[in-house]
Amino acid sequence: MTKPATSLENLWLSGNEALAMGAKEAAVTVASGYPGTPSTEILENLSRYEGVYTEWAPNEKVGLEVAIGASFAGARALATMKHVGLNVAADPLFTASYTGVRGGLVIVVADDPSMHSSQNEQDSRNYADAAKLPMLEPSDPGEAKEFLKIAYDISEEFDTPVLLKSCTRVAHVKGIVVPGEIAVSKVKIGIEKAPAKFVMLPGNARQRRLAVAARQDRLGEFAETFAENKIEWGDKKRGFITAGVSYLYVKEAFPEASVLKLGLVNPLPEKMIRELADGVEELIVVEELDPYLETRIKAMGIDCRGKELIPAIGELSTAVVRKAVSGEAGPVEFAPVELIPRPPNMCAGCPHRGLFYNLNRLKVFVSGDIGCYTLGFLPPLSAMDSCVCMGASIGIAHGMSKALGEAGKGKVVSVIGDSTFIHSGLNSLINTVYNKDNATIIILDNRITAMTGHQPNPASGSTLMGEPANSIDFEELCRAVGVKHVRTVNPHEIEEIYKVLKEEIDRDEVSVVITRFPCVLVPEEKKRVKYPFFTDTDECTGCTACLKLGCPAIQWEPLTPEEAEAQGRKKSQKGVARIDEVTCVGCGQCLPLCKFEAINKGEEK
Amino acid sequence: MESSGNILFCGVGGQGILLASELTAYALLASGMDAKKSEVHGMAQRGGSVEAHLRYGKKVYSPLIEPGTADLLLAFEIMEALRYLPYLHKGSKVIVNTQRILPPAVATGKAAYPENILEELSERGLEVIPVNGYGIAKQAGNVKAANVALVGALSSLLPIPQETFIEVIKERVPARFLEVNLTVFREGRKAGRA
Numbered sequence: 001m002t003k004p005a006t007s008l009e010n011l012w013l014s015g016n017e018a019l020a021m022g023a024k025e026a027a028v029t030v031a032s033g034y035p036g037t038p039s040t041e042i043l044e045n046l047s048r049y050e051g052v053y054t055e056w057a058p059n060e061k062v063g064l065e066v067a068i069g070a071s072f073a074g075a076r077a078l079a080t081m082k083h084v085g086l087n088v089a090a091d092p093l094f095t096a097s098y099t100g101v102r103g104g105l106v107i108v109v110a111d112d113p114s115m116h117s118s119q120n121e122q123d124s125r126n127y128a129d130a131a132k133l134p135m136l137e138p139s140d141p142g143e144a145k146e147f148l149k150i151a152y153d154i155s156e157e158f159d160t161p162v163l164l165k166s167c168t169r170v171a172h173v174k175g176i177v178v179p180g181e182i183a184v185s186k187v188k189i190g191i192e193k194a195p196a197k198f199v200m201l202p203g204n205a206r207q208r209r210l211a212v213a214a215r216q217d218r219l220g221e222f223a224e225t226f227a228e229n230k231i232e233w234g235d236k237k238r239g240f241i242t243a244g245v246s247y248l249y250v251k252e253a254f255p256e257a258s259v260l261k262l263g264l265v266n267p268l269p270e271k272m273i274r275e276l277a278d279g280v281e282e283l284i285v286v287e288e289l290d291p292y293l294e295t296r297i298k299a300m301g302i303d304c305r306g307k308e309l310i311p312a313i314g315e316l317s318t319a320v321v322r323k324a325v326s327g328e329a330g331p332v333e334f335a336p337v338e339l340i341p342r343p344p345n346m347c348a349g350c351p352h353r354g355l356f357y358n359l360n361r362l363k364v365f366v367s368g369d370i371g372c373y374t375l376g377f378l379p380p381l382s383a384m385d386s387c388v389c390m391g392a393s394i395g396i397a398h399g400m401s402k403a404l405g406e407a408g409k410g411k412v413v414s415v416i417g418d419s420t421f422i423h424s425g426l427n428s429l430i431n432t433v434y435n436k437d438n439a440t441i442i443i444l445d446n447r448i449t450a451m452t453g454h455q456p457n458p459a460s461g462s463t464l465m466g467e468p469a470n471s472i473d474f475e476e477l478c479r480a481v482g483v484k485h486v487r488t489v490n491p492h493e494i495e496e497i498y499k500v501l502k503e504e505i506d507r508d509e510v511s512v513v514i515t516r517f518p519c520v521l522v523p524e525e526k527k528r529v530k531y532p533f534f535t536d537t538d539e540c541t542g543c544t545a546c547l548k549l550g551c552p553a554i555q556w557e558p559l560t561p562e563e564a565e566a567q568g569r570k571k572s573q574k575g576v577a578r579i580d581e582v583t584c585v586g587c588g589q590c591l592p593l594c595k596f597e598a599i600n601k602g603e604e605k
Numbered sequence: 606m607e608s609s610g611n612i613l614f615c616g617v618g619g620q621g622i623l624l625a626s627e628l629t630a631y632a633l634l635a636s637g638m639d640a641k642k643s644e645v646h647g648m649a650q651r652g653g654s655v656e657a658h659l660r661y662g663k664k665v666y667s668p669l670i671e672p673g674t675a676d677l678l679l680a681f682e683i684m685e686a687l688r689y690l691p692y693l694h695k696g697s698k699v700i701v702n703t704q705r706i707l708p709p710a711v712a713t714g715k716a717a718y719p720e721n722i723l724e725e726l727s728e729r730g731l732e733v734i735p736v737n738g739y740g741i742a743k744q745a746g747n748v749k750a751a752n753v754a755l756v757g758a759l760s761s762l763l764p765i766p767q768e769t770f771i772e773v774i775k776e777r778v779p780a781r782f783l784e785v786n787l788t789v790f791r792e793g794r795k796a797g798r799a
């Protein structure tokens with residue numbers, strides 16, 4: 001837990017730390033979810049509190065179902081996920097809206113506008129409307145904690161799951177948070193049968209549909225008096241309607257203006273909106289991504305401007321809002337300088353690199369998936385040809401194979417990480433076997449959910465709460481679903497893996513290749529004694545074979561013809577490749593690539 | 606002290622930028638300021654260009670620094686200092702760690718690392734303070750403490766007593782690394798003043 005700031009009673013926490021604290025103060029006792037930036041640290045922090053059961057589920061749908069179950073048993077329950085995770089969890093979400101709750105149930109969904117670490121940007125507010133659920137939207141960490149506590153009260157009072165929408169600029173912002181009391185739920189934990197409410201057969205569901213409609217009306221009235229929907233009257237020339245982080249940008253760009261800040265973005269307080277609209281000369285709606293508020297406000301017959309001014313793509317900021325509304329560009333004095341980009345890269349010693357190096361050599365179509373290994377797309381590895389969503393790689397390769405027929409044989413492979421395979425790749429593997437494909441599926445098994453910061457998963461052998469757990473045996477699992485050819489290889493062994501891949505790709509039956517080596521960033525790997533390699537640059541001919549790995553520990557040092565000659569090399573040698581021994585972890589992938597014995601194993605570090 | 610300000614931290618994933626911004630923020634909070642910090646996790650952290658925005662004042666709304674309004678830039682890598690130029694204004698001060706980390710295109714021989722970056726910055730009238738953070742940390746016996754050397758340099762430009770920073774470091778750095786970090790902080794502070 002982050003310690004309090006030196007001279008303050010208050011804490012200075014990230015939005016995710018604050019949400020964890022909010023869950024504890026709301027007396028949540030069961031929490032489940034799947035890691036996804038920017039939501040991951042909520043459950044990680046919550047797992048450090050006493051008296052709360054937390055877990056990583058294999059995917060967001062399972063996570064939400066666990067939370068629904070805990071709520072049915074009377075506990076206050078939490079499910080967390082990123083925006084695309086809510087797509088996976090949408091099925092239970094829409095029907096949990098009908099069943100309602102016993103213990104309070106909140107789903108925290110964290111959007112990622114501008115796609116800092118996501119494959120799309122989507123506006124989760126649309127789910128609130130579609131699933132007929134109330135949604136709260138805090139603007140900073142302090143509010144995030146308070147809103148989560150309010151969400152549990154709304155959930156139990158209105159018999160509804162509640163959505164709380166976070167985003168990158170709440171989740172990964174640090175701000176002042178005031179600790180509070182731990183709440184007490186009125187609901188008792190225990191089995192209480194209510195089949196007409198919880199068994200969604202059509203006959204029951206039709207009744208519950210009416211209950212949902214009545215609930216929406218009651219929530220609409222509640223929104224009008226809800227203390228977190230508030231008008232801050234200022235200059236009446238211009239009024240803004242806004243919510244979440246957008247409110248902060250409005251306050252900073254137009255501190256003098258009148259503002260309606262919505263804490264609840266579904267349902268909307270129509271009377272309050274009219275009150276502001278009637279009181280100002282010009283009404284502007286400021287919101288990130290979709291014209292969610294604007295469309296609904298216009299449907300009320302209220303004249304306002306929104307997306308004709310405010311961008312619908314990417315994050316907003318004070319500068320973006322100011323320029324959009326007033327046309328003033330802001331105080332920029334220096335133009336950007338064109339520089340070499342610095343994209344992310346797989347770490348030095350990353351076990352994925354050896355696989356992608358070989359996939360590049362094999363010139364196959366690589367159907368990829370979501371994880372660090374998606375970076376296999378970047379040059380010089382350049383060995384990923386599609387990536388859509390979690391678990392999609394196997395299904396997409398199967399679809400391509402069926403479309404291509406004979407012409408596709410040996411030309412398409414799928415790659416999927418251990419966590420992603422468990423998330424939603426397994427179903428596709430079953431489909432591939434059942435529907436008679438001859439695909440090659442590569443499971444990149446680094447024993448951890450790496451990209452989001454090393455969360456344990458069902459293959460890791462431990463739980464979120466730090467207990468030892470079963471570790472899935474992928475070989476047995478694949479055989480059990482009907483894969484006859486399962487082979488496990490060490491991806492650092494460049495030549496061996498090439499041979500195995502070639503054999504399995506050429507095979508006329510479905511096969512799974514498991515590349516197994518722990519992620520370099522897991523604590524056990526970090527602690528392992530390393531023997532970094534070093535370059536005998538006298539031997540290096542500048543052939544660049546080792547550079548094709550794209551390893552950050554290997555650096556090219558250019559030479560002019562004069563320098564090359566002075567060093568006793570061929571005048572035509574353009575440079576030398578040198579291993580940086582500080583960065584090198586001694587994975588050995590580069591060793592067989594050097595035909596001139598310039599790469600050597602060094603001393604222990 | 607100045608009633609408000611914006612400090613931008615930039616560099617390459619893995620350089621300890623988040624801890625540096627954290628130490629600075631706690632020193633500001635200890636001086637009675639409101640402070641907000643924004644950073645990005647996930648895909649962006651894998652060796653890519655990273656940034657952290659730190660804003661302080663009586664009351665901070667937005668967690669993001671606007672272009673043209675960063676008063677201080679703490680760049681952990683030379684080329685990254687230039688990448689964030691549009692965030693600076695004429696009065697900005699730029700502390701640059703004199704370390705080069707080659708981006709993939711340079712490391713694989715496809716492009717050349719740009720020369721004369723510090724001159725590019727000072728030609729624009731910016732006050733540039735080069736600090737050999739890596740050297741200071743190496744001398745003290747732990748190269749991983751380079752980030753604290755830079756915090757030391759930054760501390761000399763903020764109207765916060767040195768003691769406040771030292772207290773924060775004592776609270777937040779594990780005991781076994783404390784001595785090294787305090788030495789590195791003091792050396793960095795000297796370098797910032799030179």
